[in-house]
Amino acid sequence: MLKIVALSGSLRQASYNTAILRAMSTLAPEGSQLDLHTLHGIPLYDGDMEEQGAPEAVRTLQQAIQAADALLICTPEYNNSMPGVLKNGLDWLSRPQAEGKKTFAGKPTALLGATPGGFGTVQSQDAMLSVLRAFAVDFWFGGRLMLSKVNTLLAADGSLQDEATREQLRGFLQGFVQHVTKPQRKES
């Protein structure tokens, strides 16, 4: 089973971005599975705290990403960039672990985002690219998914109610899984 960590950039209980990942988890191609994660419990990065050992929430998520075949991030946009809570979480996660394992290097990674606004998180996603480059992830450029007016796509309980969006999400996941499993990638 191909495992994908699906990480939301929002802590909000009724987050649109988390709702989109929840919908995607039902659309994973056969032989693949999305495991939903959030950044709850990760404190503000503090080098002094780190010297005492990384917090449990950081270590748990690091281990989940390391064990996974791929990473999918769905994030809101805040003030034309990524939310601070996501950058903070990624900063913690990027720190080396006691075993010296790297969390992100070479990890197949895809990005999408949702907003009730009209510009689909384009600037948040652009800002994320420079962070993901620093991590040397294997970024999948094959799909671009920026969901505008997401509030109109979801029902009151957060379930996806728009068939065209469901097909977009399904196609995005199919393309990403193809990228993760393609033989050339595995050999490198």
Ligand SMILES: Cc1cc2nc3c(=O)[nH]c(=O)nc-3n(C[C@H](O)[C@H](O)[C@H](O)COP(=O)(O)O)c2cc1C
């Ligand atoms: C501090 C702040 C800044 C925001 N800036 C933007 C923005 O630049 N672009 C945008 O499309 N939405 C912006 N929004 C609106 C968010 O897209 C909206 O709150 C969205 O619901 C957040 O995602 P979530 O539902 O997954 O929590 C902002 C919201 C907050 C709280």
